[in-house]
Amino acid sequence: MKNLVRACVHKIKPYQPGKPIEEVAREIGVEKVESIIKLASNENPLGPSPRALEAVRAALDSVNLYPDGSAYYLKQSLSRKLEAPPEKIIVGNGSNEIIELIMHVFVGSGHRVVYAHPSFLVYRLVATMFGAEATEVPLKDFVHDLPAILEAVDADTRVIFIANPNNPTGTALEPSGIEEFLAGVPDHVVVVLDEAYYEYLPPELRFEGLPWLDRKKLILLRTFSKIYGLAGFRIGYGLASAECVEILNRVRQPFNTNTPAQVAARSALEDEEHVKNTLEVNREGLKTLEEGFSRLGLEYVPSVANFMLVKVGDGEEIFKRLLSRGVIVRPMGFYDLPEYLRITVGLPGENQRLLRELEAVLGAQVKDRNP
Ligand SMILES: Cc1ncc(COP(=O)(O)O)c(C=O)c1O
Known part of the structure; x- marks a missing residue:
């Protein structure tokens, strides 16, 4: 089998997602999954919008039929909400799928892809998968170094990925900095601004990307996976520009998103109350975590998203100890930050529990070192 596999596929290190609750329950021998909390994948701790769930139940009766591959009604809803024409919208099986479509269209072997490190690991994954050269530009004080990213661009560069806010740091760029950066990007390069956590940003940090879609080769990515809880x-x-969307659609599978997902997304968009509550829970949660980390004497990176990077020493060890106590977080070794954990903001009780367990396992670590 190995001889048949393309060389670039041999180089792929499988993506390590946050551990599912059921898997941890099996591993630590706990029957009640309710006693386990997952703060590992930046999901919405309030769950999905109740309105979205209601709409999905009604839509289930028609799942014998293929979905609307063009996601017509969802694009209409998005168009109204964002004040962007439907021709400039593409819907994907998660924004991850759109990342892959972009690669299909623009990147082949010998082309270069530029992105920051550490940033969302899927950029590295797709660059490897498509046999591209990857330039990983180190963050500066946990923030994208836009001048260095521009410097890394050469004649072979086709795509720049920028996650804003960045995952795993939770840091964001000033909109004026993004504008300056875009103005300097040469015409043969597509810029992908991955805004998976856009809705968590305070208004003054929200970059107005729409006017740039026709001025530059800019693609904005958003998702229903985070604040919308889906x-x-x-x-x-x-x-993106209508021209770009039309081209991306050529490499999309005809039925890439399913009917319940489209229906849920439309209702979630309309459920402003749920978004407001989520923002409130997140704001309070970030404060609780900041105060808690400070009390424990832990350094952290101030975040404008729904997760935080905190320095705990041996990240893998602390991750395992938290896991054995039913708290799932994300170790950062894969992101070359072995001393850090990334922790998703949870419900108030979950944040308190995380801080209690963290205090306990850190205490145990100190005792182990100085018995
Ligand atoms: C920066 C970033 N982009 C994209 C995604 C993927 O989102 P989706 O669930 O829409 O594929 C994530 C998910 O963690 C992310 O952190």
Whole structure:
């Protein structure tokens, strides 16, 4: 089998997702999954919008039929909400799928892809998968170094990926900095601004990308997986020039998003109350975590998203100890930050529990070192 596999596929290190609750329950021998909390994948701790669930139940009767491959009604809803024409919207099986479509269209062997490190690991995954050269530009104080990214661009560069806010740091760029950067990007390069956590940003940090879609080769990516609480449905969207969307659609599978997901996404968009509540819970949660980490004497990176990077020493060890106590977080070794954990903001009780367990396992670590 190995001899048949393309060379670039041999180089792929499988993506390590946050551990599912059921898997941890099996591993630590706990029967009650309710006693386990997952703060590992930046999901919405309030769950999906109740309105979305109601709409999905009604839509289930028609799942014998193929979905609307063009996601017509969802694009209409997005168009109204974002004040962007439907021709500039593409809907994907999570924004991850759109990342892959972009690669299909623009990147082949010998082309270069530029992105920051550490950033969303899927950029590295797709660059490897498509046999591209990857330039990983180190973050500067946990923030994208836009001048260095521009410097890394050469004649072979086809795509730049920028996650804003960045995952795993939770840091965001100033909109004026993004504008300056875009103005300097040469014409043969597509810029993908991955805004999976856009809705968590305070208004003054929200970059107005729409006017740039026709001025530059800019693609904005958004998702229903985060603030809208629909990660399990796999649905996200992109905004780009009508020409770019038309080309991306050529490499899209005809029925890439399913009917319940499209229906859920439309209702979630309308449920402003749920978004407001989520923002409130997140704001309070970030404060609780900041105060808690400070109390424990832990350094952290101030975040404008729904997760935080905190320095705990031996990240893998602390991750395992938290896991054995039923708290799932994300170790950062894969992101070359072995001393850090990435922790998703949870419900108030979950944040308190995380801090209690963290205090306990850190205490145990100190005792182990100085018995
Ligand atoms: C920066 C970033 N982009 C994209 C995604 C993927 O989103 P989706 O669930 O829409 O594929 C994530 C998910 O963690 C992310 O952090």
